[in-house]
Amino acid sequence: MKFNTCGNSTSFKMADSSNAASSPGRHQAFKVLYDLTDDLSALGPDELNPSFASIEREDKRYDLIEEIAAGGMKKIFRAYDRLTRREVAMAVLVDDAPKEYFDPFIHEAWITAQLDHPNIIRIHDLGVNEDRRPFFTMDLKSGQSLAQIFSAPSNFQPLETFSKICEAIAFAHSKGILHLDLKPDNIQIGQYGGVVVCDWGLAKFSEKDLTPEPEIGSWDLNNESTKQTGTIHGQIKGTPGYMAPEQIRQDEPKTIQTDIYGLGCILYFLLTQKPPFGGSYDQIMKHTLAGDLQEKLRHNRHIPKPLKAIISRCTMQSPNARYASVVDLLKDIRRYQNGYSPAAEETGFFKEAGLFFLRNRKLCLVITASFITLALCTSIFIFHLIESRKMELQSRLRAxxxxxxxxxxxxxxxxxxxxxxxxxxxxxxxxxxxxxxxxxxxxxxxxxxxxxxxxxxxxxxxxxxxxxxxxxxxxxxxxxxxxxxxxxxxxxxxxxxxxxxxxxxxxxxxxxxxxxxxxxxxxxxxxxxxxxxxxxxxxxxxxxxxxxxxxxxxxxKKGYERVVREVVHFYNPEWSDIEFFYTPKTQHLKLGGKNLTTLGVFLRFEDRSLLSYIKLRSLDISNTDAYNLAHFQHLLLLETFNISGTLISTPPTEEMFPRLKTLIISPGQFTPEQISALSEWLNVVIQK
CATH class of the missing domain: 1.25.40 (Serine Threonine Protein Phosphatase 5, Tetratricopeptide repeat)
Incomplete structure (x- = not known):
């Protein structure tokens, strides 16, 4: 006998009625089924559908389990979703967050929810909790961040991971959205190789090159918290060492090249397991503005030359010199993986020939063996030909x-x-x-x-x-x-x-x-x-x-400072807001303005300052873009030197400035140890 129970009714199908009537045991089975039918009829709706009833009774959906991360005005909790019976990650504002942060927090969830990509964190829910504060839930990832992955042994593939990161950022750019906080801590690596780009809290719409989709572009994100900087949280944020120079200089637009700079720094980290720069916050910022990563790449012997060229192009000081898009960057990575030279690398004939050989090793070996065989056969033929004519030649030579x-x-x-x-x-x-x-x-x-x-x-x-x-x-x-x-x-x-x-x-x-x-x-x-x-x-x-x-x-040479001023202007054609005030009586020069970077000539046999052709006992270059003391070689009469507010971070030596008596610097420009060493031979004044 077979039976099916559906709702409050029970249907039966007799397999063999004649045998059932003649067997007492089967009479008993029929009686049990009959009683069961009566019991099912007596059950209420909640007893028949307990799962539905349990969901219907829930008045609170999420249970917070533990705090797993915190940063800025946001905390991340591990939470249990009672409706879906799974654990999720819940983002909430800190308790003392002012209400002007509510809308940027919601906009972060909205923007992230638009990025439906396998390598971007997914948003599940957005709502308001019992304290009338916004929250949103997202995937709970059990893997490690990119910054932690090297601490544990694994079959980690840096370039494959980087390619997935690039694919995620390229997808975001196609939606008109910039990330602006790309760093190893914001990249999650799953146990089985999954890559997820997280924390879109600083995301913004591109100011040029990209156009947001109509649905996104219709949102009003220009509230008071975003007008000042264009970031989601209304503050200048980012991670030192991974921020592009234009993120430090607030008056410059942020474009897709800003994210490409961050991708270049992540690739450097993947290949060296070290951040691009070390040191204090101010030191890292100065290194970034000076473009010191290019010099650091040139001296790195562990990164393959093609990948150094890719990183170098990603991290150029000028955004226009970087890749035009993340897709172009990804193409160069694929070219390198497939055995071709990337577009960012300048290669010659021999390098391209070597790459061709590596890509077609078997074919090249076959062709080489064929040429050797042909050459050997030709040599044997020529040898016999020479021997056959030897006697003829000897007689002809005698004649x-x-x-x-x-x-x-x-x-x-x-x-x-x-x-x-x-x-x-x-x-x-x-x-x-x-x-x-x-x-x-x-x-x-x-x-x-x-x-x-x-x-x-x-x-x-x-x-x-x-x-x-x-x-x-x-x-x-x-x-x-x-x-x-x-x-x-x-x-x-x-x-x-x-x-x-x-x-x-x-x-x-x-x-x-x-x-x-x-x-x-x-x-x-x-x-x-x-x-x-x-x-x-x-x-x-x-x-x-x-x-x-x-x-x-x-x-x-009376008035010769006019000639020197014009030569300095020739070496710095973009020099603006020009300050060049020379006092012959005191032999003091005040020098200033924007884009003033070159003040010296550097050759392998001679380093000389352009200012060495006028007599200088006092020089003030404060608040300029000067960054190298070598630009001031041969200022042998200099007694007072004001370098406060410049990018100079290397202290002078007594050999460079033998008559120097007073050095004026900014707070934090030199370390206490450097200041102590300088104080042994000159007066160091810290400009407040």
Whole structure:
């Protein structure tokens, strides 16, 4: 007998009625089933559907179990969902959070809920608790953060993990949303390799490049808590070492390249198991603004060169120099994994050939073996061919012995002639190199003599090689150092190729100008440097040589600070809000303005400050972008030096500034140990 119970009725199906009627045991079974039917009819709805009844009776959905994380104005709890019978993660505001944080908190949940991607944390529920404070629930992840994964042994694949992170961020960008807080602590790694990007609390809509979807773009997120910075919580937030420079400089827009910078820092962490920078908060910020990660990458021997190129492009100081999108970054990672060179790496023929061999090892080995076999067979054939003709050649050589001697003599003559020609070429090549060397190191020591010898060498060379284009251009440069634009224009008149940008234009302006035929004044020199900047002349080294030569021959240097100011402006074309106030009586210079970074010339034989051509006993560069004390080499008379508010973090030495007496710095600019060492030989003043 079979039976089915459905609601309050019971249906029966007799398997064998004749046998059931004749068996007492089966009579008893029928009686039990009949009684069961009566019992089912007596049951109420709650007893028939206990699960539904239990859900219907619930007046409280979540039970908080324990706090598992906290940060900023938010706490994360492990909670039990009574309705779905599972554990979830619940985000709530801290107890003392003001009400102006309620909307940004809700917006965080809204934005995260739009990102339905397997590598992004999922939002389950959003509501208001009994204390009338908002909360939202999300996946409860049992894995480790990216910052913890290296502490335990595992089959961790850094590039596969990074690719999944990139896929998640690319998806968010497609929705018009930026993360802005990418760091290892916000990446969760599951037990079986799952990757989840968490904590979208600083997320915002991109100010350019991306357009939010219509549903998202219609939300009013511009409340008072987000107007100031555009972040969800209305504050400048981020993690030092993983923040892009534009996040530190509040007046710059945040774009998809801001997230790409954070991805580059995460890739650096994945490959080195260390953060990009160490040290204090201020030190990390200075390293970030100075772009020191690029130099750090160049000296790292453990990261493969292609991946260093990818990280370098991700973390460029200028957002425009980074990848255009996360998709482009992901393509470069895939190219590297598949054995190709990434677009960010500059490779040559041999590197590409090596990569081709690695990608097609078997095919290349087969082809190589075939070539070796072919070469071997060809060699054997040639050997036999030579042997077969050997006797013939010997007899022919005996018959043509006299003719051969004549030809041999002619060949020796031609070889000697060729050797002589090559010797001349080597001589003139050496002469060109000697001129080039003299134009560098020797010039800085004895500019007048070096210039005379260089012109003499160039004239000798041009007598032998009148059509050498490069030497004519070099001679034009040499004459411009003397401000002899008339002769320089003649050198450029017969060039077979165009002159470098701005060179011909500058010569054309001042050729046959009577001011430059005798002794040009300081005002004339200032005008020349200004004109060079206007016509696009960009040879910084030549402008520096003009300054060195003029300073060496000019006897009266009263007012020479005007020349130095214009040279500094030439080296810093973006210099704005210019401050250059020189007091001859006290020999004090106040220097300031934006985008003022280069104040020195660095060569392998000479480091010299552009300010060394005026007498300085006191120098104030406070609140500028100066970052390197080497820019102030050869300021041997300097007694007072104000570097407060700059990016200089390396203390001066007594060898660099032998007469320095007073150094003015900002609080925290140097460590107590550095200040103590400086105080042994000079007076350190901390500017409040």
């Amino acid at each position: 043509e012995k006299s003719e051969f001697r004549a030809k041999k003599a002619l060949q020796l003559y031609e070889a000697e002639k060729q050797a002589l020609s090559e010797l001349n070429e080597d001589y003139f090549s050496s002469l060109r190199n000697m001129n080039q060397l003299r134009s560098f190191s020797y010039f800085y020591q004895k500019p007048q003599r070096a210039l005379e010898e260089q012109i003499k060498s160039q004239n000798e060379f041009l007598q032998k090689n009148p059509n050498d284009n490069q030497v004519r251009i070099n001679q034009a440069y040499t004459l411009i150092i003397k401000l002899d634009f008339t002769e320089a224009a003649k050198c450029l008149a017969n060039l077979r190729t165009p002159a470098p940008q701005g060179l011909a234009e500058l010569c054309a302006i001042y050729a046959n100008d009577p001011r430059f035929l005798k002794n040009p004044s300081e005002d004339d020199l200032v005008e020349v440097i200004k004109s060079a900047r206007k016509v696009g002349f960009s040879n910084y080294r030549l402008v520096n040589k003009i300054l060195i030569y003029d300073a060496a021959i000019r006897k009266n």
